[in-house]
Amino acid sequence: MSELEMMVARLRTMGFLKSEQAEKAMLTIDRAIFIPNEYKSLAYSDNAFPIGYGQTISAPTVVSFMLDKLELKPGMKILEVGTGSGYNAALISHILGVRGKLISIEILPQLYDLAKKNLSKVASLLPNNLTMLCMDGSEGYEKEALYDRIVITAAMPSLEFNSPFVKQLKKDGKIVAPVGNSWSQNLILYDNKTRTSQRVLSVMFVPLVGKGGFKPD
Numbered sequence: 001m002s003e004l005e006m007m008v009a010r011l012r013t014m015g016f017l018k019s020e021q022a023e024k025a026m027l028t029i030d031r032a033i034f035i036p037n038e039y040k041s042l043a044y045s046d047n048a049f050p051i052g053y054g055q056t057i058s059a060p061t062v063v064s065f066m067l068d069k070l071e072l073k074p075g076m077k078i079l080e081v082g083t084g085s086g087y088n089a090a091l092i093s094h095i096l097g098v099r100g101k102l103i104s105i106e107i108l109p110q111l112y113d114l115a116k117k118n119l120s121k122v123a124s125l126l127p128n129n130l131t132m133l134c135m136d137g138s139e140g141y142e143k144e145a146l147y148d149r150i151v152i153t154a155a156m157p158s159l160e161f162n163s164p165f166v167k168q169l170k171k172d173g174k175i176v177a178p179v180g181n182s183w184s185q186n187l188i189l190y191d192n193k194t195r196t197s198q199r200v201l202s203v204m205f206v207p208l209v210g211k212g213g214f215k216p217d
């Protein structure tokens, strides 16, 4: 078994990666490609790592937990805010398949470039369904709405029913997003069908910045 296969097997044992598509995506997309050189030897450990500019790539347990909660299906249209290293975007793109569509937004030009570079290394493994944008995604991306799912990988100050994200969601759409400040955050699962939010995990993400995010101090 390769180290990547062992990482995926561990996640399965812990009860993550419930869908076959999510498991396949994690086995196909090598996390090491998205990890900076100084941490490469630890690429398959369950840790978040710095990717520069104060940002991080999330731990595999958190990534797979979010994928499970999103309940992605091939063919869906997804918005991701916070491309970061591009790892989560690659996994989602793989799961969605050729009929799906993923818009991934990154606010920092340096990380947008890093994600582009990382994703070019796995391009041959991915369907052509990913659009990357370098802009403020803190109020979503109305031009491509409505979305089946919205996933935000930076912590939002709040997620209200009148949020632009909720407005950009299909009737039966879902949002998975960390909500809270730098000392207390929960991963929220919002279901538009029932219009209810659930706290599903205690987490720690870097803050969402920009218009609808936290103001830098």
Ligand code: SAH
Binding pocket: 055, 056, 057, 058, 081, 082, 083, 084, 085, 086, 087, 088, 089, 105, 106, 107, 108, 111, 135, 136, 137, 138, 153, 154, 206, 207, 208, 209, 210, 211, 213
């Ligand atoms: N999903 C990423 C990890 C994201 S870290 C991965 O798989 O590696 C959070 C990212 O959100 C950072 O890259 C940060 O620059 C970005 N971000 C923060 N505020 C943002 C905003 N308003 N719009 C778009 N991206 C934002």
